[in-house]
Amino acid sequence: MKRRKILCAWACSLACLPALSQTALAAPPAGRLLASNCFQCHGTNGSGGVEKLAGKSASEIVKELKEMQLKSTPKMMDKHARGYTDAEINQLANYLATLR
Numbered sequence: 864m865k866r867r868k869i870l871c872a873w874a875c876s877l878a879c880l881p882a883l884s885q886t887a888l889a890a891p892p893a894g895r896l897l898a899s900n901c902f903q904c905h906g907t908n909g910s911g912g913v914e915k916l917a918g919k920s921a922s923e924i925v926k927e928l929k930e931m932q933l934k935s936t937p938k939m940m941d942k943h944a945r946g947y948t949d950a951e952i953n954q955l956a957n958y959l960a961t962l963r
């Protein structure tokens with residue numbers, strides 16, 4: 864009985880470990896890490912917080928963030944937008960545009 868349990872645990876670890884390590888090693892989609900910052904206020908995956916981001920197109924998000932960067936009396940979101948390079952904005956906008 865005991866031996867069977869050990870055998871079972873051994874077989875299970877052989878079967879499961881490759882799957883687990885693949886999950887851990889798989890690279891996250893580009894832009895997700897940058898966009899995760901937005902979820903603090905805009906809600907997980909861009910909805911459920913202030914202003915819904917999910918469902919917006921990448922070009923809309925890029926346009927809005929770039930306008931915010933140029934505001935002469937920047938408020939919170941405008942200041943936040945200033946922290947990103949053009950490349951980062953494109954990346955996070957492309958990721959956000961995949962969310963519904």
Ligand code: HEC
Pocket residue numbers: 897898900901902903904905913914915916924927928938939940941943955
């Ligand atoms: C600290 C909280 C906070 C974080 C973090 C934050 N936002 Fe915002 N965002 C706001 C608030 C509050 C508003 C609404 C007021 C305003 O426009 O200033 C807003 C507005 C917006 C709008 C305009 C929405 C509309 O429909 O008019 C966009 C686009 C936006 N945020 C994108 C982002 C993106 C992309 C990120 C991540 C890079 C982000 N925000 C991170 C608080 C935040």
